[in-house]
Amino acid sequence: MPPSTTAATATVSSILRPTPPPAVSFHSASLPQPRRSSSGAAAAPRRLVAVAARADGASSGAETVFFDGGAHYGDLAANLLLGLTLLWLPLTLAAVSRAFILRYRFTSRRVTVVSGLSGADRTDFPYSSVTSVVVVPRFIGEWGDIIITLRDGTKVDLRSVPRFREVADYCRSMAAAEGSLVTQ
Template sequence: MYLLEISLRSLSYIDKTQLAEIAHSIRPITRLHVSSSRLSTTTATFSSKKVNEETIFFDGGAHYGDLIEDLLLGFTLLWLPLTLATVLRAFYLRYRFTNLRVSVISGLTGHDLSDFSYEVIKDVQVVPRFIAEWGDIIITLKDGTKVDLRSVSKFREIAKYCLSMAEKPTILKKTGPKGF
């Protein structure tokens, strides 16, 4: 606020009463959040209502076991493209589940962000991998979009959490083991 007063005082056409009115009309920023695939910020103003705090349930990337498995199988030329995809997924992909939304952060700098709230979740399916140490989560949204989250650790707990946070929870559909 001090910097604002200095910059406004440098203007000769603003007197002290106008400066006081401007200073009182400015409200502090209480939260920043991302609302789309681009990083854009919105400000929430101070109010008498208590703002929901965003708490993180799970924040992590692909499971390290998937990376180790594909690196071992990568010695064969046939498995090499899958190994490359797993390495890129391990370094450039993060999943974040909070009490308000699901976020998938990807890209070299982390600027590719896809997030959605639990209210738009229609169905959640899990597919265990290896010996059920990690798995895939397929989230179907109400508009028919399917979001595939690959190699997630604690995938069963996360799927149950997503269903419990959705408006109308449905029964968790389990598919048989695939792969190894």
């Protein structure tokens, strides 16, 4: 006996017709209210909070960020222009990689260099391990390189740092406050 056409029709129509979604219920939950300051304005979101440093250069507990940034944009622009020649192309590729994957952070406690495509390569060292800081100006002094020598003889080369003189002076003063800077 052949199968009934009503059973076959019911199967086909259930495949073509979408089934309704299950019933969803929403529960109201109380969300935390933002803290308000004495003036009634909402509190600012928490980030790396910079606390004012004392006059002697030591911080009062929190880490103060002096400089946080990447390579100078002028280095990238100059190398892109010079990259039009085939001779300068490797240096242009190095400048592009510096611009996109390298960050420097100078705080009241340490120097941090973050590199890598995902930012996974991170190097931190305290000012107490710094023995010398040397600067090399580039492009009429708009940006420059900072070479930091550590106690174990390691030389950390920070390339194309904007405001490099201010940053190097800050690094020297923090290392001198720690008592590790070697006078030359």
